[in-house]
Amino acid sequence: MPESGDKGRRRFLNFVLGAGSLTFLSAVTYPVLKYLTPPDTGAESGNETVSAGKVNDLALNSGKIVKFGNQPAIVIRRQDNEVKAFLAVCTHLGCTVQYMPADRVIWCACHNGKYDLNGINISGPPPRPLTPLKVNIQNDEIFISREA
Ligand code: FES
Numbered sequence: 001m002p003e004s005g006d007k008g009r010r011r012f013l014n015f016v017l018g019a020g021s022l023t024f025l026s027a028v029t030y031p032v033l034k035y036l037t038p039p040d041t042g043a044e045s046g047n048e049t050v051s052a053g054k055v056n057d058l059a060l061n062s063g064k065i066v067k068f069g070n071q072p073a074i075v076i077r078r079q080d081n082e083v084k085a086f087l088a089v090c091t092h093l094g095c096t097v098q099y100m101p102a103d104r105v106i107w108c109a110c111h112n113g114k115y116d117l118n119g120i121n122i123s124g125p126p127p128r129p130l131t132p133l134k135v136n137i138q139n140d141e142i143f144i145s146r147e148a
Contacts, residue, residue, distance in 0.1 A: 052142040055083060063099025063106075066144070072096050073133055073144055074106065078117055083137065085144040086119045086130035097130070106130065 052066045052075045063076035065088055074088035076099050086106070088097050095110035105122070106115040113124030120129045136143045 049136075049143050049145040052085065052144050055137060055140050055142055058083075058142075061101045061104070063101075065096065065098070068133070068144060074099060074130075075135075075142060075144065076106070076117060079104070083135050083142055084117060084119070085133040085135050085142075086115075087133065089131070090126055091121065091128045091130065092124070092126045 048069055050066065050068050050073070052073070053064075055077065058064060058075065058077040060077055060081065061079045063074055065072050065074055067073070068087065072088040073085055074097060075083065075085045077083050086097075089095075090097050090108040090110065090113055092108065092111060092113050095108050097106050097108045097113075097115065099105075100107045103114075104117060106117070106119065107113070108115075108124065108126065111125050113126040114122050115126065115130055116122050118129075119132055121127070132147055133144045134147045136145070
């Protein structure tokens, strides 16, 4: 009789240990897999159109950063009223660029990289132009999307 009680206890302990181990593995594995899997934003597949606000809320010769999927985008209203947009990700090491109205350049503060208003790299370490985005203005609202 005492042996069967031991067997029952052992079986119960094995069950508890197995369930605990499984729970622990799930608790560790799920967040790691979730971290490694990129979120589905739509912008990655190139079919997302994002509103960047009203044209008249953006002064001439100014720019702003907007969220484009999981990346920042920079929208610039040039002095000649043309609106341009690029991914705001520096092509050197990926810092977020900003608009410098005094010099009329897109500037990366990380290593002093500069781009002109067509997104072309003009000085500093950036090896290639910024990724341009398509700008579509409807009823004074700016929509940006990936170029086809
Ligand atoms: S990351 Fe932009 S210049 Fe280096």
